Amino acid sequence: MALMPDLLAQFLQMALVLVLAPLLTGFVRKLKARLLRRRGPSLTQPYRDLLRLLRKEVVLAENASWLFRAAPYLIFATTWVAAALVPTFATGLLYSWSADLIVIIALLGSARFLLALAGLDVGTSFGGIGSSREVMIASLAEPAMLLIAFTVALIAGSTQLSTVAAFMGSPDVGLRVSLGMAAIALVMVAIAENARIPVDNPATHLELTMVHEAMVLEYSGRHLAMIEFASHLKLLLYVSLIACLFAPWGLAEPGAGRGAMAAGVAAWLGKLAAGGALLAAFETATAKMRVFRVPEFLGAALMLGLLATLLMFVSKSL
């Protein structure tokens, strides 16, 4: 039956994102270290970390609740599902019809919701700091993301990522101001969402500056591994999202042959590499900003998104 290959492709993507996510992180770290004239850890370091964490026993705080223990898996699961929905190397995968861009955003939102709750569960001051700052950042990042989604959807006439990607690939996109704005806004949001410099520093453990790390402070062992994994996945997701929206080249058509698939995978790897490189370069070039400068940063993203949407609404009628 025809269902089989589609299913296979779908599972292939899910497996691929799972495999490649730590690699991307490792790649970025490596590159950053290089740019800072350090040798840096090997590309496989993230895998090792994950495995080690998985093997370690979990140290739970006394009053950690079932929510605290369930959260990591759920966070991982939602992020994975979201990542599985983004067209990476092929469009129109079987599962991609069950959700669109807005759903992806919302799924990441659920992950964040759980993470913020987990940060509050033990009842430590740092968890509180992390959660409250996280939701503050999210309260700006999410609308910005949604407005970007609006812009894209208005251009492509659909919120369905596969359709959007196909449309973006086609010549009749043309060069649009709002598209550029959306791109910039999306990058800014991606930086914030993945707790990268200048919004947050994934490497720091300076209490007062950290956001994401503060929330997961109480986690250890396999739980921590799940959360780390989820953040790797998130990074991958955003890079591939940006790629499929603004560089939708080489994506395999629905029902395409193995060759096209392979080409798609290759193209995707290339995009990931490029994205990682850009990120590393950007992070080394900038410094982290104060927490209360972050709203301004994201507010700019929000405004860009709104502007882009407005332009779309107006231009639609012309």
Added chain:
Amino acid sequence: MIGRAALLLFGVAALLAVGLLGGALRGRPAGRRLVYGMTVVLCGSMAAAALGQLLDAPAAASVAWLPLGLPWQGAHFRLDALSAFFCFVVGVGGAAASLFAIGYGRHETAPGRVLPFYPLFLAAMNLVVLADDAFSFLFSWELMSLSSWALVMAHHQERDNAHAGYVYLVMASFGTLALLLGFGLLAAAGDYTFDAMRGAEHAPSTTLLVLALALLGAGSKAGIVPLHAWLPLAHPAAPSHVSALMSGVMTKVAVYGFIRIAFELGGEPQWASGFLVLLVGGITAVLGVLYALIQHDLKRLLAYHTVENIGIIFIGLGLALAFQSNGLPAAAALALTAALFHVLNHSVFKSLLFFGAGAVLAATGERDMERLGGLIHRMPKTAFAFLAGCIAISALPPLNGFVSEWLTFQAILQSPELPQWALKIMVPAVGAMLALSAALAAACFVKAYGISFLGRPRSDAARQARETDRFSLAAMFGLSGICLAAGILPGFVIDALAPAMQALLGARMPLQAGVDWLSIVPVAAGRSSYNGWLVFAFIALSASLAVLIIHRFASHARRRAPAWDCGSPDPDPATQYTAGSFAQPIRRVYGTWIFAAREVVEMPAPGSVAPARHREILRDLVWDRLYAPVAGAVEYASERLNVLQFLTIRRYLTLVFLALVTLLLVLAIWP
């Protein structure tokens, strides 16, 4: 064969009888169980009847007539698709609240002030939805206000409750009088039946005026900004199951009134009215959630959050009006469906959350989140249900809150077709507001749940809390079940709503039952689609897969230890993040102008042993700018006029004399 409308009227009559019974049996525990048990049964069966109407005979409206009320006209009742849907909402909410109350009512200090009015309140809400002429509508509408006022005054001894009830009643009457004027416009012919109004032709100016009055009347009841000020006072003041009804159901009845007038009775919708409603809805959504975020009183937070959801619903209604006025019935159907779906969703999870708050209140005697915490250990079941409510209301997949917001977004994406520039500018702005409010809602409920249920207990009351009774739990879990069901199988709800769309707009959303894999497709598969149960299944599957693999192949060893907390753990729960500190960043981002928030920090001089204090002063600007001046004006006028009470007889005679002379002068210069 007796019509369903008549059937529901019997239900209403039965509810009234139960009210009398409650008055008779007040004080006895048996009375409590009897009354609430009977209301469960009645509301349940009425919901079933309404659902039946909605499913099997949607097109044909069932009517009934009683020789009551306004003479030479009588009371007309009508059960069409729209009213059937709202009857269902009311029934479900009422049944759940009554079930909850069977257990919760045990903590009631003054049952004599609740039992008689509670069934009356339910009956009145059903009557509003059934009414088919202006008099019966307003009669039941005001009766609803009056009975809920009595319920708000149930705990009249507590501080501020009397004031809350007072503000509530005045605002309610304000709304009723606005609607009264509106119907005065519509019933120009002197025929008060809705049938006549449907038939009549209305000038565009009339339509606009009526819509404005309906917005004032129904809006003040639903709690749109700036008419919301009574809501966060009154809803928390009532007993929790009543708060749930007021917040979850009564506001929806108000929405029903608005839909009825704006889409059906008031004549052809104007695009300007769509603009107006969109504006109001957007502002309401954002302000509501921002106010909710800074509340520390759990029930008041929920009440403020109701304002936000009302805003979302009105955004949907505004879109529908805009589309309909521009001859885009299909898009209008999408927007209206989204709004009605959200009506259902909000009624469910807001009731659920109020039940949770009530359970917490009963267990700890605390509404102040600053004195709660760690309840997830002592009330695990309640905590679970409450969490479901939080996820649902934060519009997170795979629960139902997300679906309605998703549909609203899809409706917004339809709107570039609108010709008017005002709408072109307004709709994206409203979209941004909607997105903002959705994100803030998540933040708000992270706070609500994290502070009150997670962390360490902040007071002895929270430390000694016990799990609540089984009836309350049954109610909460039932509603959580509905949240999940509506979230993963939204197609059925959409199809059930279709007849109402057909009746109001002459169009409907595409049939969802046919779509393969039970996903929903608002417009076309190419544009957008969502499959709730698949998403849910994948999450569950992958999560359990991860658990399985890890526990099977990696370690499952576990050790309990003191919290790490960056190496500086602190045994004192006071060092946790409080509700205030949690909201502080957001308050700093949005708050300074919206709440005129001021923070007063008293830092003692180095060496002094005085404690450092940090106080935040938050004001509801609407109150200061709108309500206080009005109250002041009335005060001033009464003060000035009051002089007339203390004149000498001679001066009173002077008044008479002057009146006489004036009238004579009038007569002298009369042509």
Added chain:
Amino acid sequence: MDRLAFDIAHLLAGGLVLASFMMLYQDRLYALLNIFALHALVLAASVAWQAWIQEAPHLFVTAGIAFVFKGIVIPIALHRMIQRLGMHREIETVIGVGPTMLAGMGLVALSVAVMLQVTEGADPLAREDLAFALAVVLLGLLMMVTRRNAVSQVVGFMSLENGLVLAAAGAKGMPLVVEISVAFSILIAFIVIGIFLFRIRERFDTVDVQALDRHRGERQ
């Protein structure tokens, strides 16, 4: 003859208005009472004249009542009362005599203006009488309004009723009901006011209305 009758009636009615003005002018109680007696006498004369020219004997009764009660009994009674209460001091009028007179002029003008609207259909005698009666009523009211003293207020009220009687008498063929009622009201007024003044004297030691106002409710 008819012409003459008309003029005399006119004269008497005008005299009544004049008397009202004189009462407005007075600022001493005794003088006021005397003028009021005069007022009543003029009224009695006018009513009697009406009775004569209308061949309506019952009007003589009214005239008699007016003469006896208003012209003699009440002035004397009030005189006694004033002595008993020891209040021979001046009446403190609210606004000066001058303005009061001016206001009175205005009222007369007003009443005439109003009456001019009445069509010629009604017989002229009635119209003139009504105009004057209206003037007297308004002047009496003005007096009640401009005096602070209970006695003078009562007097003002009575002059007002005189105006009513004048009007009633002028109304041709008005059945006995009205005369009875007028007498009735005067009687009641006299009795009740008497009672009240009596009580008031025993409760407060002045008849000044402001003394009463001090006891109004709600002034905690």
Added chain:
Amino acid sequence: MSALPDIAVRAVLLVPLGFAALLAALPDYRLTARLNVLAALATLAAALALLAGGRPEPGPYLAVDDLNIVFIVLGALVGFTTSLFSAGYIQHELDTGRLTPGYLRFYHAMYQALMFAMNLALVANNIGLMWVAIELATLTTVLMVGIYRTHEALEAAWKYFILGSVGIALALFGTILVYMAAHPVVGPGRDAMVWSVLIRHAAEFDPSLLNLAFIFLLLGYGTKVGLAPLHAWLPDAHAEGPTPISAVLSGLLLNVALYAVLRFKLLLAANPGALAPGPLMVAMGLVSLVFAAFMLYRRRDIKRLFAYSSIEHMGIVAFAFGMGGPLANFAGLLHMVLHSLTKSAIFFAVGHVAQVKGTQKIADIGGLTTSHPWLGWGLVIGVAAIAGLPPLGIFMTEFLIVTSTFTRQPLLAVLFVLGLLVALGALFLRLNSVAFGPVRGSVEPARASYLPLYLHLVLVLAAGIYLPPPLVAWFTHVAAILG
């Protein structure tokens, strides 16, 4: 067979008169209290007989038509329930020594005299007779208001007396003017004052005389109705007199005065040349409504509070009749009836409350629903009714008035609605502290008969839910008469 109606009419008048004389003679106050109730009951029976047994021929002095029968029955009913209430009330007054048996004789005699006067004013077919009757009613009430002989009571009575007499004088002048207008047409003599004759020839009367007359009558009888700015006597008279008298004043006397105004409004309406009386009444009604609504906020005395509310409602009724038209007139009639019932019910409750708490100061009364549930909830229902909330009847009348006005005079309707809202705000502001919140004042149980109170409330409730068709037909007919 018209014997019965004639007997009934005579009975309506003679029963109170006879009992007034009898009660004045009897020394034993317990007996007189019972006899008072008996007399009121007999009057009620007569009134009902009159209602049922057709109309007598209108004579030169007495006449019964559809308009005044409404008032007669209503008056008899409220008079009866009030006499019931009064029996319990005065008992307490005796115990506390505020009244002496001697005064009670006087009180009961005056009560019946008042009933007689009001019924006479209602059945009078002769405008002179009507005037006499209303004058008599005023005097009796003056005496009863002053009965406590406290400074405040005397002052209230004095104020009432002065303003009332001026008003009555103006009314008399108006009556004379009507005669003057009539007698060129009807010819001199009694007929020129007989109502049924007047209305027949009203069209030919001199319009300007009628206008002048109406102004005097409106101000004269309007003083009794308590329309602003002629209202001054009303609050104090209600507050300082015995509560049964407050109930009768608000419930009946105001209506009787209003009835007189209505009669003459009809007269003017029948004359094409005359100025339309409607606008005058609408203006005064609206002024009274808004003015009273604001005055409610500053009240510290609970009886004075509800007295002002009576002014407000008289304003509403005047407004309705002034607007005219079948709906507004119907609403006006119904509103008047329901207001009488509700307001007297409120005064029953308030009277007992004031006796139990030993004060009329709102500040010293609190938490009634806790300390005296029956009184408290009765008061709550009454206030809800008077504020025009369903399911009680006044909601219907206000619904009709507003909807029928808004199409014709939108601005007036808006002002009207605002007035209602302001009044409601004030009433519930006070009710909050009186009926709810912490208990203030004594908590000793009230020795009260709740029958009159709840009888009235039940009637008002029933009216709000279901009006029997005969009543509707009858009121519709009367509304048609009123034009």
